[in-house]
Amino acid sequence: MTTLKLDKQGLIPAIITNINNGKVIMLGYMNAESINKTIETKEVWFYSRSRSEIWHKGATSGNYFNVESMSIDCDNDTIHIEVHPTGPGCHTGNDTCFFNKIDKPLTFEPVKIDSKVIDKLFKIIESRKNSNLDKSYTVDLFNAGIKKISQKVVEEAGETAIAAVSQDKKEFINESVDLLYHLLVLTSALDIDLKDIWDELENRSK
DSSP states (O other): OOOOOOOTTSOEEEEEEETTTOOEEEEEEEOHHHHHHHHHHSBOEEEETTTTEEEETTTTTSOOEEEEEEEEOTTSSOEEEEEEESSOSSTTSOSOSOOOOOOSOOOOOOOOOOOHHHHHHHHHHHHHHTOOOSSOHHHHHHHHOHHHHHHHHHHHHHHHHHHHHTTOHHHHHHHHHHHHHHHHHHHHHTTOOHHHHHHHHHHHTO
16 A cells, blocks of 8 residues: 655645646645545645645636556656546636746845744743743743643733734734733753744745
């Protein structure tokens, strides 16, 4: 039995090829559920990373991908699907998503997360973890334990959501800061390196 290698988000890239002319139509991502739906329905389903849900190709546009064959590469980490498209494969109306030719040097703007302020705050929080300070809210939180800190995270998340619903931007900013602070305290209490979170964010931005 073949075992697929999913990434940390439980996803695997899928290359879609038009069986009529051999052209690559697009590259999408699939998870276990969308793969099984594709096998079951003989029509391609993908996983949307932006919406965090599976979606049926063609459900909105009517341009379905009828599956002719599915195969896996030698490393078991990429799927190749040959399809009979019922219409243009790209949302732009083109037959393929790969229609922008590269004929000159490109410029690159890498995604960067400015974490300096958060890193600085986290270092202060870490310094308070084993501190003997008599008066410190952070010290009190650590002494109260993970359950109490977790309750504060839930409380602050609720207040942030309420501020968003009321469209009070200033309050939303204030509550967001409170939420981030308590989340950092919880991260420290769990002995998690903040770098691991940045690395995961970087992985999800690819």
